[in-house]
Amino acid sequence: MSHRPEYLPEDGSGQASVAREGYENRQLKTNDIQLKLRNAIQSDEQKKVNKHNESVCYGCMRRDYALSSIFYCCQDCMKKRGTEALYKIVYHKPSEEICDFCGKWQKPYDVWQINCALCTKCNGKMLEFHRNYRENGGKKSNPFTKKMRRKYGKDYSMLLKQPARTINL
């Protein structure tokens, strides 16, 4: 499956041994699921990443230097962007979640956790968005929990829990 990449230097210098060690370490971390996913992405013309690490950015749909990661995306944002540049849907969130692309809190089952690539510009925007999110209280900025806290106090989840269901489970 794996082959020796071209960029690995052949000579017996220190640099070569460091490069080889790094390559071998990376190979040890890869598994079958990862290889399967990578092959699926590389065989698709629109998702493909070239050797300069350029692929289609899921934020602005332009082809540029991009890094892939995991983000939350709502129904509307996914509809706008389509599935051409989307690598994989990881998880369907059953509770409220904030969409990383439009920054709005969405209802349960309206947000998916996705794996996609973003360009440098969009990654910068994402960084700023997450910083603002943390500054505004992170999870506590959820409008549903805010409403519940206002109505029943800060220990609302403890008050509303049904004790009989949590005994001997």
Ligand SMILES: [Zn+2]
């Ligand atoms: Zn972008």
Ligand SMILES: [Zn+2]
């Ligand atoms: Zn959205």
